[in-house]
Amino acid sequence: MSLDITNEALDQISSQAAQLVAEYFAHIAERPVMAPNHAGKTKSLVNVELPVEGRPLDQLLDECRTVMDLSRHNGHPRFFGYVASPSTPIGAYADLIASALNANITCWRSGPAGTEIEQVVVRWLGSLIRYDGNAKGLLTSGGSMANTIALLIASRRKSPEASRKGLWNAGPPMTIYASEEVHMSIPKAADILGFGRDQVRIVGCDERRRLRVEDLVHRIQTDQSNGFTPICVVGSAGTVNTGAIDPLSEIANVAREYDLWFHVDGAYGAPGAMDHSKKDLFAGLERADSVSLDPHKWLYVPVDAGCLLFRDAAAAAVFTEDAAYIQTHGLADDATFAYWDYGVELSRRFRALKVWLTLGYYGARRIAEAVSKDISLAAYLGELVSNADDFELLAPVELSICCFRYVPKNTHERDLNHLNEQIMAAVQKGGHAYLSNATINGKFALRACITNFRTTKADIEQTIEVVRDAAKKLGHG
């Protein structure tokens, strides 16, 4: 039986769904960041029985409204948790177009137009970090997948035979180097890929939370003399906790000297390289062998849109598959291009469309201005907390993350962690702003990550007051 619907029914879905989206975008700032909620509430308010017969559209869209109401609104101007940016309307509609087309971007044959758009988008993203026109890469589900593929490429470069024989037959254990601030996706990738988490050597940080290069060299030399095979160093361009950028040029020198793959996790922070005032911090990024950069983090593209960029496509094609159903017949050159040579996924969404349309609609200049504005708002928050008697800045504001804590007079150091934990929970529940947390030198920090083009200076000032109010309600201040 056909699932096609009449033109009238299609018009009805289109206009009602578009209205829902328009209402959402128009009124997002008036919503609580997080409406009062508890686990199980959504399930108690929507239909949870598998419908045997179809249900009326009005009912379904009403329930959709409930789902929207009970969501956390990452696009609210005072949402500063984790690394989550608002989507733009053009990005949302791009996803609709991609889903309507439902192209499967496994290779050129499967999605010819989508593959070419992805190649274009990847070149654009490469240019944002000053990779030259030869840069290649692929869009991924996110930074975790991009980082995982990067570590796989690094290991195959040292030991191509591991593909057939397995890591256990590929010589001494391989080691990876990263700072103590590295994102959890790196040890997780080491686990998934079979290196083992212990083989990620954790290198200490300086007072700006940046990897200490002397310690890196020391760890590599020690491992070499103990019979390990160092394969890769991971630098961060925007750590998840504080937004620190490792000394990339110096790390690139070490990678070259010890013949290591140099991967930079810029999943969150790499777009910061577009800000002229931060250019020096990113020096050396273009020397990385591979870079993760997530358009769904700081280019305001809807989830999911990660990206792994690499300078040398030949080094990055690590999979050689020979199944009959993937062989190309009657195609040559670029028409034989396949993403399955580079990544884990076979079926892949047409992610490139939303990146292409977002950058096309706004232009790189406006996106870069939004990134710069986020950076200056984080600096403003840093100034406000530094100048206030009842706040303490806990880490330098390098990009768009500010870590601080509330320090009321006459409160003992040992009580501050607990107090700030309680403040964070109260702020999150209160719905007026949303902060997450980080631990910095053992201190519990309220963490604001500003990747939000809707945020204004007034929102930052209001957030300070939201924290003070929460503290007052807890009996402090």
Ligand SMILES: Cc1ncc(COP(=O)(O)O)c(C=O)c1O
């Ligand atoms: C620095 C960094 N790397 C990697 C990731 C993982 O990205 P994803 O959640 O898209 O897998 C994050 C997520 O916040 C991150 O901040």
